[in-house]
Amino acid sequence: MIPEWFGSDLIETKAKAFGVYLSLLKCRFVSGWWHNVIKRIHIDSIRREIFRLVDTGLNEALKASELFLNMLDEREPKDSNYIKRILDNIEIFYYERFRDACYNYFKGVDDSVREPIKNFLRDVKMGRIKVWERTTMGSVKMMYPPDTPSLVNLYWKKFRIDWRKVVEELTRSGIVIFQGSMVPASFLEFSFINSL
Numbered sequence: 274m275i276p277e278w279f280g281s282d283l284i285e286t287k288a289k290a291f292g293v294y295l296s297l298l299k300c301r302f303v304s305g306w307w308h309n310v311i312k313r314i315h316i317d318s319i320r321r322e323i324f325r326l327v328d329t330g331l332n333e334a335l336k337a338s339e340l341f342l343n344m345l346d347e348r349e350p351k352d353s354n355y356i357k358r359i360l361d362n363i364e365i366f367y368y369e370r371f372r373d374a375c376y377n378y379f380k381g382v383d384d385s386v387r388e389p390i391k392n393f394l395r396d397v398k399m400g401r402i403k404v405w406e407r408t409t410m411g412s413v414k415m416m417y418p419p420d421t422p423s424l425v426n427l428y429w430k431k432f433r434i435d436w437r438k439v440v441e442e443l444t445r446s447g448i449v450i451f452q453g454s455m456v457p458a459s460f461l462e463f464s465f466i467n468s469l
Contacts, residue, residue: 275366276363278348283340284371288330288333289330289336290370291330291374291377291378292323292327292334293337293338294374294375294457295319296338297341298408298457300315300356301412302414316339316342319338320338323335361408361409375457379448380447382442382469386438390469391466391467391469393439394465394469397456398466402416402428403416411458411461413458414455419439419449420436420437
């Protein structure tokens with residue numbers, strides 16, 4: 274079920290779709306985001322991420338994100354499980370549009386860390402790296418951001434490369450969003466991973 278207030282005009286451009294998708298993922302993985310204090314913190318976090326990743330269509334992305342958040346806040350009951358179902362349904366129904374937007378704003382990765390990044394994404398996809406939660410389409414909230422000491426000591430060392438460079442590229446490229454806490458499903462598709 275897609276809410277009637279969510280129309281394709283909200284994501285008609287790649288910039289709008291990207292702004293909405295970042296907001297959707299943040300709200301999907303953060304329970305109780307609608308409480309006043311938490312809401313302001315998350316809106317600021319979403320805006321920072323849009324500023325960080327969007328190079329063309331910045332104003333469109335910001336406005337679409339804000340409109341999406343306002344409509345979600347005003348028109349849906351404040352029930353975490355209900356909100357998760359609504360957001361999962363929107364992600365499923367408009368996934369191709371969201372995927373295109375993610376790929377449009379993807380910044381590429383440095384050749385020196387390409388293989389460790391591909392391995393990391395495969396391991397997240399296959400469940401070899403723990404995640405808190407997955408959407409139906411496969412977007413994830415990481416249990417541990419890529420720069421967590423346990424991942425540095427147990428995971429990155431096997432690649433014999435400076436782990437800081439890998440984490441920097443994951444973040445800079447837009448693969449890992451919100452300070453390393455989330456990965457959109459589009460970056461976990463095998464076709465994307467293999468094309469890196």
